[in-house]
Amino acid sequence: MDTAHVTQLEDLRTECLHVRSGERFPTDAPVDNQGKGAAFSPTDLLATSLAACMITTMDIVSRAKGFVLAGTEARVVKHMASDPRRVHRVEVHLTMDAALTAEQRELMEATAHGCPVARSVSPDLIQEVTFTYR
Secondary structure (H helix, E strand, C coil): CCCEEEEECCCCEEEEEECCCCCEEEEECCHHHCCCCCCCCHHHHHHHHHHHHHHHHHHHHHHHCCCCCCCCEEEEEEEEECCCCEEEEEEEEEEECCCCCHHHHHHHHHHHHCCHHHHHCCCCCEEEEEEEEC
């Protein structure tokens, strides 16, 4: 089964369809590359998917280990490079529940660094991940 369908629209935009759910979202080229920046750019999605994958994978592992991971948030900062144009570095700043034990924190941090997206992107992509416990 297809995962997604992407349709070119006008003005450097696309519409992305998630086949299984029917959910749709637009993309737009970034302002620094001829777009309007009116939606996630494809490179924004790459950087954001890293954080989303980290949180999702940590949630799966915490459930399997019998504890709740609630209210985790991520702030994502994407850094571009040129020659060739690419995402050079992604900062993921995770904020998590301070009630986690030292062992649970260690497990969640290792899980985040080993999520499928982190393992799938080029080893040249610098992934800077910070963990703050509130």
